[in-house]
Amino acid sequence: MEGIFAQKVLAGPQLEPMEDACVLVEDGTIQAIMTREEFQTSPCQGCETRELGNVTLMPGMIECHNHLALDARLPGHLEMMEESECVHTVLALKGLKDDLMSGVTTARCLGDRNYIDVELKRLIREGKVTGPNLLVCGIGMKARHGHGYVGMPHSGVEEFRRTARQNMFRGVDVLKIFVTPGAPVGPGEFIPCFLSYDEIRTVVEEAHAMNLPVAAHCIGGKGLDYCVQAGVDVIEHVYSITPEQVELVAREHKGWIDLTSGIVLDPDREPYISPSSAANLRRVRDYSRSCMAQVVQNRDIRWALGTDANHGLLYREAEFACQMGAAPREALMGLTSNAAKMCRIDQKTGSIQTGLQADLIAVEGDPLEDVSVLQRVSFVMKGGAVYQS
Numbered sequence: 007m008e009g010i011f012a013q014k015v016l017a018g019p020q021l022e023p024m025e026d027a028c029v030l031v032e033d034g035t036i037q038a039i040m041t042r043e044e045f046q047t048s049p050c051q052g053c054e055t056r057e058l059g060n061v062t063l064m065p066g067m068i069e070c071h072n073h074l075a076l077d078a079r080l081p082g083h084l085e086m087m088e089e090s091e092c093v094h095t096v097l098a099l100k101g102l103k104d105d106l107m108s109g110v111t112t113a114r115c116l117g118d119r120n121y122i123d124v125e126l127k128r129l130i131r132e133g134k135v136t137g138p139n140l141l142v143c144g145i146g147m148k149a150r151h152g153h154g155y156v157g158m159p160h161s162g163v164e165e166f167r168r169t170a171r172q173n174m175f176r177g178v179d180v181l182k183i184f185v186t187p188g189a190p191v192g193p194g195e196f197i198p199c200f201l202s203y204d205e206i207r208t209v210v211e212e213a214h215a216m217n218l219p220v221a222a223h224c225i226g227g228k229g230l231d232y233c234v235q236a237g238v239d240v241i242e243h244v245y246s247i248t249p250e251q252v253e254l255v256a257r258e259h260k261g262w263i264d265l266t267s268g269i270v271l272d273p274d275r276e277p278y279i280s281p282s283s284a285a286n287l288r289r290v291r292d293y294s295r296s297c298m299a300q301v302v303q304n305r306d307i308r309w310a311l312g313t314d315a316n317h318g319l320l321y322r323e324a325e326f327a328c329q330m331g332a333a334p335r336e337a338l339m340g341l342t343s344n345a346a347k348m349c350r351i352d353q354k355t356g357s358i359q360t361g362l363q364a365d366l367i368a369v370e371g372d373p374l375e376d377v378s379v380l381q382r383v384s385f386v387m388k389g390g391a392v393y394q395s
């Protein structure tokens with residue numbers, strides 16, 4: 007048993023602050039959370055202790071939208087998806103380490119080639135590779151004529167069904183489809199839908215038959231209506247969602263929205279994409295911000311946050327969520343307890359609760375005051391093992 011002390015501990019799914027408190031960890035699991043005073047009179051008082059000092063101890067972050075071989079910090083990263091499996095693996099190893107050291111203890115991977123996500127998930131679990139615990143989707147399914155650099159082309163319900171079953175045979179956690187283009191559009195502009203309703207519905211039926219969720223890349227348009235109607239569990243991106251669709255999602259969508267706003271809102275990303283893509287983003291950035299802000303501010307919509315392969319930059323997503331109207335606590339929950347619910351792992355991780363995995367990070371400052379302090383992670387524990395201190 008080890009007692010980890012911090013000036014502040016954010017306990018439970020609601021991240022309730024406890025001053026001068028400790029988290030007791032044994033066998034990789036959280037055994038108890040208590041104040042220093044309680045500790046000193048508890049049966050654990052003789053156990054080993056670790057003093058983290060004037061920091062906030064919080065749950066390890068969950069990156070809800072990652073790709074292993076894709077590294078959005080590299081110029082030409084989208085084209086690099088055509089590189090070899092070897093190159094992809096090398097890139098993945100670096101990204102995984104950067105993610106973990108930045109405080110990400112779980113990452114949901116939404117498309118990589120050659121099942122490297124499935125293999126790396128296993129190697130991480132076996133302790134042979136350093137990285138966050140992974141949730142994986144195997145082969146991302148895009149349309150023959152559609153978008154999705156990380157996906158593989160499909161056409162017709164039987165092709166989607168075959169890959170869905172092959173992915174599930176390989177032991178994936180989620181199925182991923184690419185419904186629309188990637189680039190956001192301006193108000194009233196047309197958004198193609200590459201998958202038919204039947205193709206989307208087929209993947210949903212196959213996944214649900216095995217009690218797995220479906221995540222759909224979808225920026226808006228007819229494809230978004232199809233996703234809601236077909237019972238897709240998580241709709242990714244929604245850069246160009248309309249007010250009517252926000253109402254539709256609030257009313258009828260039983261699942262979650264996964265926001266990846268940095269891709270659009272972060273001007274620092276422009277050097278890493280083509281000049282024409284950067285010009286498009288500048289053109290539609292304000293409109294796209296207003297679209298996503300409606301999601302963040304709608305009380306009937308559940309959302310969480312991911313970077314879409316901006317390794318180490320998950321804290322930026324919390325900053326953008328706050329700029330769009332989220333309270334710091336909501337933004338933090340979008341990276342921890344709500345992210346865990348969306349990923350269906352809240353019985354294992356995502357909050358500091360007795361019985362959950364000891365996935366803990368410490369940040370300098372109070373993230374409930376200012377989420378930007380998440381960029382200064384001084385301690386990382388995953389499953390009771392310390393990776394940074």
Ligand SMILES: [Zn+2]
Nearest residue numbers: 071073116314
């Ligand atoms: Zn993605």
